[in-house]
Amino acid sequence: MEANEAKIEGSVVPVTNTIRALEKEIADPIVYQLVRVDGDGRLVPATQDEIMVVEDFLEDDKCEPKHVPDTRHTSESVKTEGYLLERNPFQVPEGKLESENPEVGAEKSNVLVDPVPDLGKIEAPEKVAVHGLAPCSEVRNIDLSVRNEVGSNPQDALNEDAPSTSAAGSSLKPDFSKLEGKICLDNLTVKELQETFKAAFGRETYVKDKQWLKRRITMGLTNSCDFSCTTFIIRDNVVVKKGQEQICHRVKSRISADSEDGVANPDSGGSLGDHDNIINDDADFSGPDVSSSAFESCKVTKDLYTEQRTAKRARKPTKRYIEELSEIESRESSEKLSSPDKISRYRFACPETHMRPTKNVRSIARPLVTRQDSLGGSGVQIPFVSRIRRSRPRENFMPLLKLQPCGMDMSTRQVSSAFDVSGRQEDDKRNNDLINTSSSPGWTQQPLIAACEEDDHCSGIKIAELENDIELNECTEDNSDDNVVTVPTQKGGMRRKHHRPWTINEVVKLVEGVARYGAGRWSEIKRLAFASCSYRTSVDLKDKWRNLLKASFVQLPAEKGILNSRKQASVPIPAPILSRVRELADMQGQIQPILSTGKSSGQ
DNA sequence: CTTAGGG
DNA sequence: CCCTAAG
Numbered sequence: 001m002e003a004n005e006a007k008i009e010g011s012v013v014p015v016t017n018t019i020r021a022l023e024k025e026i027a028d029p030i031v032y033q034l035v036r037v038d039g040d041g042r043l044v045p046a047t048q049d050e051i052m053v054v055e056d057f058l059e060d061d062k063c064e065p066k067h068v069p070d071t072r073h074t075s076e077s078v079k080t081e082g083y084l085l086e087r088n089p090f091q092v093p094e095g096k097l098e099s100e101n102p103e104v105g106a107e108k109s110n111v112l113v114d115p116v117p118d119l120g121k122i123e124a125p126e127k128v129a130v131h132g133l134a135p136c137s138e139v140r141n142i143d144l145s146v147r148n149e150v151g152s153n154p155q156d157a158l159n160e161d162a163p164s165t166s167a168a169g170s171s172l173k174p175d176f177s178k179l180e181g182k183i184c185l186d187n188l189t190v191k192e193l194q195e196t197f198k199a200a201f202g203r204e205t206y207v208k209d210k211q212w213l214k215r216r217i218t219m220g221l222t223n224s225c226d227f228s229c230t231t232f233i234i235r236d237n238v239v240v241k242k243g244q245e246q247i248c249h250r251v252k253s254r255i256s257a258d259s260e261d262g263v264a265n266p267d268s269g270g271s272l273g274d275h276d277n278i279i280n281d282d283a284d285f286s287g288p289d290v291s292s293s294a295f296e297s298c299k300v301t302k303d304l305y306t307e308q309r310t311a312k313r314a315r316k317p318t319k320r321y322i323e324e325l326s327e328i329e330s331r332e333s334s335e336k337l338s339s340p341d342k343i344s345r346y347r348f349a350c351p352e353t354h355m356r357p358t359k360n361v362r363s364i365a366r367p368l369v370t371r372q373d374s375l376g377g378s379g380v381q382i383p384f385v386s387r388i389r390r391s392r393p394r395e396n397f398m399p400l401l402k403l404q405p406c407g408m409d410m411s412t413r414q415v416s417s418a419f420d421v422s423g424r425q426e427d428d429k430r431n432n433d434l435i436n437t438s439s440s441p442g443w444t445q446q447p448l449i450a451a452c453e454e455d456d457h458c459s460g461i462k463i464a465e466l467e468n469d470i471e472l473n474e475c476t477e478d479n480s481d482d483n484v485v486t487v488p489t490q491k492g493g494m495r496r497k498h499h500r501p502w503t504i505n506e507v508v509k510l511v512e513g514v515a516r517y518g519a520g521r522w523s524e525i526k527r528l529a530f531a532s533c534s535y536r537t538s539v540d541l542k543d544k545w546r547n548l549l550k551a552s553f554v555q556l557p558a559e560k561g562i563l564n565s566r567k568q569a570s571v572p573i574p575a576p577i578l579s580r581v582r583e584l585a586d587m588q589g590q591i592q593p594i595l596s597t598g599k600s601s602g603q
Numbered sequence: 604c605t606t607a608g609g610g
Numbered sequence: 611c612c613c614t615a616a617g
Contacts, residue, residue: 499611523605538605543611546608 186214193217500535502544507577510541511548515584519545549585552578 188196193213197205200217207213502510513525522538522545530536551573 520606539607540611542606542608 188214504574504577506530506533506536507544507548507573510544511577511580511584513541514545515580515587519584545581548573548578548581552581552585 188210190208190210190213193210194205194207197207197213197217200220205213205216207216509529510525513529517524517528522541526536526538526541530541
């Protein structure tokens with residue numbers, strides 16, 4: 001299975017995001033894959049036998065390494081009976097490169113051209129040098145004039161141009177700029193078709209077979225890696241500009257001409273864009289020039305194995321891709337994938353999972369489980385459905401699901417328990433949370449304040465009750481703890497994603513807890529007073545107490561009368577509570593040495 | 604693990 | 611809130 005996947009990936013994933021791939025890329029940037037052109041122009045995977053035939057050529061080829069240029073010439077030597085050598089500039093040869101995801105296998109089934117597994121092995125590294133270095137000018141400068149010579153039969157033509165494009169790392173570069181606007185292949189004359197052919201593939205053809213020409217052009221363009229970078233696409237046998245046609249075909253095969261090296265149109269704007277995670281909805285075909293990146297990648301130094309570089313290699317994922325990605329992410333991100341970024345980087349070498357950082361923007365990039373785009377590699381334009389990227393899938397998703405149950409809980413709780421103020425408050429907060437999703441790191445306090453009023457009102461009651469029995473007042477906000485969102489930290493630990501605002505209720509409980517058990521007994525307090533609030537750790541309590549203390553000392557000396565100090569940008573803690581805090585601090589005096597030093601004789 | 608304190 | 615040192 002692995003081997004199988006490997007070859008699949010090779011065929012479909014020219015662009016890799018993994019370091020490993022990059023390294024490989026440098027070593028063996030080019031890989032050819034063998035396919036045979038069927039009678040009807042379809043591509044069929046080469047058989048082992050066929051491969052054998054071609055291997056010789058390849059061997060030869062590698063003997064003449066940096067033979068850049070005369071492509072046509074070189075190609076001649078490589079061409080074989082009806083074989084198309086498909087080159088995959090970015091493919092990583094050898095079975096070493098396993099696809100990470102089983103899904104790749106599935107995707108592969110869509111690919112008509114089944115790559116030949118070990119073909120890449122026979123590639124000589126030297127040969128590779130040609131890749132990316134080949135001048136793109138050659139093709140470009142080809143004069144558009146159509147040769148009038150009588151073409152040969154299709155078979156000849158096949159020999160003539162099929163392999164030429166890609167073989168030997170030819171630098172033939174499709175010049176789609178020659179194709180302007182819409183072109184209905186059906187309406188073109190042979191001559192025109194030939195011209196189009198030339199424009200598309202950068203070389204002339206003498207084939208007069210209209211059908212063949214059309215097919216070639218269509219296929220070539222449709223499948224062309226380069227083409228995907230251009231502004232043209234093929235639809236219904238009509239070449240159109242992307243602007244005019246957003247619908248992309250999901251092609252199932254590729255041919256040699258397309259897998260042209262990265263030397264794409266400079267002005268085309270690569271679709272392989274820089275959005276590393278391209279979860280951009282609309283087809284945004286603008287982006288850095290693929291060619292340059294490809295070229296550069298050949299000479300990048302280690303330090304460039306960064307997200308940046310890999311980012312450029314990313315392609316637009318399919319919808320399905322996204323979905324699966326999300327699933328995987330959700331399933332695993334909170335578990336074993338919680339590894340730190342650094343580590344994840346090393347993990348790139350991991351055979352099973354290729355991870356790449358999310359957006360560069362997201363500095364705390366959470367490792368994403370990705371698999372190589374099986375589709376993208378084919379240079380196929382993947383249909384892109386408008387979709388909003390869930391920037392933080394987990395964080396937002398979970399709470400959303402909670403919304404419904406929440407409402408129920410609310411009413412239920414209100415009915416069932418009179419003491420239960422916290423529950424409702426919690427719900428409010430949660431709803432609020434939903435509204436504000438991830439707008440800002442900080443929490444919106446506005447609604448909270450409203451809730452606080454109620455809470456304040458109730459807090460009085462609660463305090464009394466708390467005095468009697470803290471345990472009874474265990475917050476009923478328990479349900480909310482499955483809301484607790486955690487994110488993997490660099491240390492592998494889980495960190496709570498959002499700042500969970502302390503409700504007045506909690507504060508009160510804390511204060512009373514301290515009053516009862518004494519400051520410092522955080523474990524006790526947590527266990528007893530916050531039994532049901534799993535999201536508050538003893539450390540949290542301690543921290544909060546520390547803050548309360550600070551707040552109380554800041555506020556009290558100044559003016560006790562100010563209930564809600566304006567200074568208090570955050571949650572206004574009712575003065576009474578602060579007073580109480582100070583009281584307790586006084587009582588337990590020395591317990592707060594640092595803070596109490598200035599205030600009293602303490603000792 | 605809990606506590607305490609710094610960041 | 612996180613991290614860490616210390617008991």
